[in-house]
Amino acid sequence: MLESIVHRRRLRTLLTLSVVATAAACSSDDANPLAATAPVQEAAPSEVAAASIITLGDKIFEDENLSLKRNQSCSSCHDKAWGFTSPNTTVNAGGAVMFGSIRDRFGARKPPSAAYAAQAPILYFDSEDGTYVGGNFWDGRATGARLGNPSAEQALGPFLNPVEQALPDNACVVYRIRYGAYAGIWEGVYGNSIFKINFPPNTDRGCESEGFTVPLSPADRAKVDAEYDRVGIALASYEHSSEVSAFSSKYDAYLNGTATLTPAERLGMSIYEGKANCAACHPNAGKRALMTDYTYDNIGTPANPLNPELIRNPSFKDFGIGGFFGQPSEYGKQKVPTLRNLDKRGVPGGAKAYMHNGVFKTIRQVVHFYNTRDVLPDCATLPAPKFGENCWPAPELTDNLNTDELGNLGLTPQEEGALVAYLKTLNDGYFVPPKRR
Numbered sequence: 001m002l003e004s005i006v007h008r009r010r011l012r013t014l015l016t017l018s019v020v021a022t023a024a025a026c027s028s029d030d031a032n033p034l035a036a037t038a039p040v041q042e043a044a045p046s047e048v049a050a051a052s053i054i055t056l057g058d059k060i061f062e063d064e065n066l067s068l069k070r071n072q073s074c075s076s077c078h079d080k081a082w083g084f085t086s087p088n089t090t091v092n093a094g095g096a097v098m099f100g101s102i103r104d105r106f107g108a109r110k111p112p113s114a115a116y117a118a119q120a121p122i123l124y125f126d127s128e129d130g131t132y133v134g135g136n137f138w139d140g141r142a143t144g145a146r147l148g149n150p151s152a153e154q155a156l157g158p159f160l161n162p163v164e165q166a167l168p169d170n171a172c173v174v175y176r177i178r179y180g181a182y183a184g185i186w187e188g189v190y191g192n193s194i195f196k197i198n199f200p201p202n203t204d205r206g207c208e209s210e211g212f213t214v215p216l217s218p219a220d221r222a223k224v225d226a227e228y229d230r231v232g233i234a235l236a237s238y239e240h241s242s243e244v245s246a247f248s249s250k251y252d253a254y255l256n257g258t259a260t261l262t263p264a265e266r267l268g269m270s271i272y273e274g275k276a277n278c279a280a281c282h283p284n285a286g287k288r289a290l291m292t293d294y295t296y297d298n299i300g301t302p303a304n305p306l307n308p309e310l311i312r313n314p315s316f317k318d319f320g321i322g323g324f325f326g327q328p329s330e331y332g333k334q335k336v337p338t339l340r341n342l343d344k345r346g347v348p349g350g351a352k353a354y355m356h357n358g359v360f361k362t363i364r365q366v367v368h369f370y371n372t373r374d375v376l377p378d379c380a381t382l383p384a385p386k387f388g389e390n391c392w393p394a395p396e397l398t399d400n401l402n403t404d405e406l407g408n409l410g411l412t413p414q415e416e417g418a419l420v421a422y423l424k425t426l427n428d429g430y431f432v433p434p435k436r437r
């Protein structure tokens with residue numbers, strides 16, 4: 001068993017290097033990480049333009065007008081003060097799935113962090129390690145193949161998703177930006193082509209109704225589609241920048257030689273890399289470590305009984321990337337998330353939620369789960385079950401369950417505590433990062 005762990009980890013490490021290499025190749029283009037691959041940015045823009053594409057992305061990210069009821073932005077579900085996850089403590093403490101612009105509508109998953117997602121490679125299958133790598137979303141369905149960056153493609157989804165920002169047509173997004181407060185910044189970045197689209201007079205009102213399609217000529221429709229892709233690229237540029245992916249935690253300071261870890265944090269780090277095997281999937285080596293290898297795994301996360309989708313449909317199961325590909329050998333595998341900003345909270349002690357369905361509420365609980373998943377009995381078999389104390393519920397899906405890298409780590413309570421202390425060093429904002437994109 002130890003053999004298999006060591007072997008797997010070596011493969012994982014190799015994999016990590018290739019991911020890091022991809023990310024580095026991306027960010028070595030100083031001006032704009034997406035310029036090389038983005039069809040709309042043939043030449044690398046100047047420093048000024050690069051700065052304003054990030055500003056533009058920030059404006060779009062925060063703009064509540066870009067939703068059906070003008071009440072929801074990206075940031076409503078990915079708030080900076082909360083590590084770019086949900087700021088809603090009531091939601092986080094319960095079903096963990098955020099409501100949409102239409103308040104009684106819900107998806108089925110917890111918002112992952114929008115930080116460190118634009119660093120993911122375009123989705124590919126690594127045949128040596130037998131795993132998909134890259135993409136965005138818990139199930140990898142924003143592959144990045146079309147726009148050259150998964151987050152650029154991901155960003156085009158929420159505006160039109162009926163359970164999120166719920167606008168009826170991508171032309172509504174382009175229209176509201178064109179007539180919005182930061183149209184000048186848009187023009188500075190992308191020129192004035194957006195002003196040359198002929199929007200019919202009923203666009204403004206039509207965009208307030210579901211099911212509306214802006215009646216555009218084929219030529220204007222093509223222009224809208226091109227501008228809409230630019231929205232995704234601006235958002236991904238913002239997410240890739242130091243404003244969102246800051247690498248400014250205490251752990252980064254430690255790697256840079258400007259902070260010292262406490263004895264507990266140090267012990268936690270050695271457990272993370274050794275006995276607990278966390279680094280096999282959440283690699284922490286090297287400066288600007290991403291704390292994810294962007295692979296997919298079924299770690300046996302239990303269902304969240306408060307997930308609104310599960311309440312609506314009791315037989316609901318989240319098949320992860322296997323659901324996206326319709327591939328049983330991948331059922332139950334969810335994307336390995338970054339562990340940066342786990343403990344970042346907009347209000348002290350405010351509730352957070354972890355995993356694709358937000359079933360876990362504390363970092364300690366997560367660590368205890370990895371440590372004892374296969375040690376404690378199934379809650380269904382006990383007369384007085386106490387979640388995470390005397391039992392764990394069965395996995396949401398047992399297909400492809402990972403049984404060789406986790407589940408019975410043999411950590412003492414003190415070692416669990418040290419691991420938590422280390423994970424808490426990963427919050428950005430410990431120092432002000434140098435301006436780089």
Ligand code: HEC
Nearest residue numbers: 073074077098099109110111114117136137138155158164
């Ligand atoms: C209603 C809440 C909500 C809104 C609004 C929203 N998101 Fe998300 N976001 C989610 C959820 C839930 C997921 C995961 C969905 C899935 O995996 O199927 C997600 C996933 C993501 C991811 C993928 C992260 C990763 O690691 O794969 C990024 C990036 C992201 N959102 C950015 C954005 C941007 C940009 C916007 C605005 C255009 C936005 N989100 C609007 C809830 C939201």
Ligand code: HEC
Nearest residue numbers: 276277278281297301334335336337354355356366370405
């Ligand atoms: C075999 C790969 C693997 C290993 C080893 C692993 N993880 Fe994970 N981790 C994952 C996957 C996959 C998910 C997402 C699972 C899901 O959503 O159901 C995850 C999710 C998490 C989350 C939730 C993050 C969030 O934003 O919701 C935390 C925290 C976490 N892991 C910490 C750890 C720690 C601590 C260790 C070591 C004890 C560890 N992981 C070991 C694959 C792994």
